[in-house]
Amino acid sequence: xxxxxxxxxxxxxxAILLGIPLLLLRGSVQDRYQMGAFDRAVWRIGAPLEAxxxxxxxxxxxxxxxxxxxxGALEDRERLEQENRVFKRRLxxxxxxxxxxxxxxxxxxxxxxxxxxxxxxxxxxxxQSPFFRAVKIQIDRGTAYVRPEMAVLSADGVVGRIExxxxxxxxxxLITDPASHIAVEIARTKAPxxxxxxxxxxCEVKISSESVAREGDLVQTSGVDDLFPTGHPVGRVTRxxxxxxxxxxxxxxxxxxxxxxxxxxxxxxxxATAPEPDPPSGIARKPGSARGLQxxx
Amino acid sequence: MFRALVYVGVxxxxxxxxxALGSVFRLTVMLPSTSAVVLNHVAFSxxxxxxxxGLVVATAIGYLEDLHQGAPAGTLTLAxxxxxxxxxxxxxxxxxxxxxxxxxxxxxxxxxxxxxxxxVLSVLADAYGFRHASLNASLETVxxxxxxxxxxAYPVWMVxxxxxxxxxxxxxxxxxxxxxxx
Numbered sequence: 001x002x003x004x005x006x007x008x009x010x011x012x013x014x015a016i017l018l019g020i021p022l023l024l025l026r027g028s029v030q031d032r033y034q035m036g037a038f039d040r041a042v043w044r045i046g047a048p049l050e051a052x053x054x055x056x057x058x059x060x061x062x063x064x065x066x067x068x069x070x071x072g073a074l075e076d077r078e079r080l081e082q083e084n085r086v087f088k089r090r091l092x093x094x095x096x097x098x099x100x101x102x103x104x105x106x107x108x109x110x111x112x113x114x115x116x117x118x119x120x121x122x123x124x125x126x127x128q129s130p131f132f133r134a135v136k137i138q139i140d141r142g143t144a145y146v147r148p149e150m151a152v153l154s155a156d157g158v159v160g161r162i163e164x165x166x167x168x169x170x171x172x173x174l175i176t177d178p179a180s181h182i183a184v185e186i187a188r189t190k191a192p193x194x195x196x197x198x199x200x201x202x203c204e205v206k207i208s209s210e211s212v213a214r215e216g217d218l219v220q221t222s223g224v225d226d227l228f229p230t231g232h233p234v235g236r237v238t239r240x241x242x243x244x245x246x247x248x249x250x251x252x253x254x255x256x257x258x259x260x261x262x263x264x265x266x267x268x269x270x271x272a273t274a275p276e277p278d279p280p281s282g283i284a285r286k287p288g289s290a291r292g293l294q295x296x297x
Numbered sequence: 298m299f300r301a302l303v304y305v306g307v308x309x310x311x312x313x314x315x316x317a318l319g320s321v322f323r324l325t326v327m328l329p330s331t332s333a334v335v336l337n338h339v340a341f342s343x344x345x346x347x348x349x350x351g352l353v354v355a356t357a358i359g360y361l362e363d364l365h366q367g368a369p370a371g372t373l374t375l376a377x378x379x380x381x382x383x384x385x386x387x388x389x390x391x392x393x394x395x396x397x398x399x400x401x402x403x404x405x406x407x408x409x410x411x412x413x414x415x416x417v418l419s420v421l422a423d424a425y426g427f428r429h430a431s432l433n434a435s436l437e438t439v440x441x442x443x444x445x446x447x448x449x450a451y452p453v454w455m456v457x458x459x460x461x462x463x464x465x466x467x468x469x470x471x472x473x474x475x476x477x478x479x
Contacts, residue, residue: 013349017356021378024371029424042364046313054317061321
């Protein structure tokens with residue numbers, strides 16, 4: 001078997017190179033923790049390399065972390081937007097309920113202040129004019145509860161009267177309807193008159209020129225028509241014009257109703273007028289019969 | 298010579314990068330042995346590196362691994378040197394033409410490296426003051442080490458290939474003329 005020079009050289013090199021780790025092992029066996037000058041030199045060269053790799057890896061990690069964070073933030077934002085939509089919807093509902101609650105409270109307060117027998121009713125329909133003014137409303141009390149000509153009130157003032165009843169619904173003739181006539185008076189002067197509807201949220205009342213009406217005067221029911229209880233607000237005077245008619249000089253007073261008919265939710269139907277007070281007897285008399293119904297106890 | 302320097306450089310960077318990445322990403326899994334893949338590349342990729350040059354590369358990479366892993370000096374150096382000799386002997390007989398074979402070779406190389414390291418440490422355990430039970434217990438993780446190395450073998454092999462391709466010195470015209478026959 002021939003051994004070439006090259007093979008012999010390789011074997012020698014391998015033996016020498018295998019000797020290096022053996023020498024290293026020998027050194028480490030003698031003192032495990034001792035680092036030679038060569039080791040320290042390699043460490044010095046390698047430290048910046050490791051620092052650079054660590055810095056790069058940290059940068060990459062922070063980039064991915066930021067990316068992941070942004071992805072998470074995007075998901076959070078979508079979730080929060082969805083929650084926000086739900087909360088906004090709930091808030092609108094709460095505001096609506098709050099408004100309704102406030103209105104109902106006012107209606108109840110009014111109920112306590114009014115001595116007449118009243119029946120609550122909910123507005124279930126509003127008929128509007130081409131100019132989006134309410135011209136007629138419908139309530140959820142029908143033939144079984146109310147009769148035509150019964151007065152309808154709200155917490156803000158007089159609404160109108162029952163015009164027709166059918167089944168479990170009734171139409172209310174508003175005070176702004178030209179067919180409506182109500183006995184009223186100027187609250188300040190007690191000057192009487194008949195309030196007539198003029199359409200589109202306006203009414204007119206003619207009063208004698210003897211007592212001067214002013215803009216801003218409160219107009220209220222006088223009670224002489226036996227339909228509406230006395231002293232309920234009807235509206236405010238917005239304009240006064242003097243006119244000569246057959247009977248002499250009259251004041252034509254324009255009145256804006258105190259009730260916003262398109263905002264009504266709940267009204268009260270007057271079933272029976274209150275009995276006359278009888279202070280000497282000290283015993284409250286029973287109220288008179290309602291029109292078509294017995295008064296509520 | 299230049300190829301050997303590139304191998305050592307790439308092996309050094311990878312040996313520094315893997316624990317750094319593990320630390321940055323707070324990895325708790327077994328980290329791969331990139332030097333095993335580099336040794337495979339040295340032994341199996343053509344043009345062939347001579348046994349002496351390859352052994353120098355293996356010794357250098359093993360020494361750097363010793364430093365980075367805090368192993369007793371010479372332990373991994375000797376394991377890498379012997380592992381390379383084994384790989385070189387195998388590379389004369391078989392080739393690794395496709396990546397599945399290279400992945401498997403990387404896994405086997407890691408197992409060989411770990412067994413050699415375990416053998417060296419076991420021989421010197423009394424001198425170092427190591428407990429044999431602890432060394433034996435470390436053998437249970439060899440499978441995970443092989444799996445981790447196999448998973449990174451493909452990208453590491455590609456990196457080494459790319460570095461060898463990019464950093465290869467270009468031959469001048471005169472060199473090409475010199476290669477021409479008479």
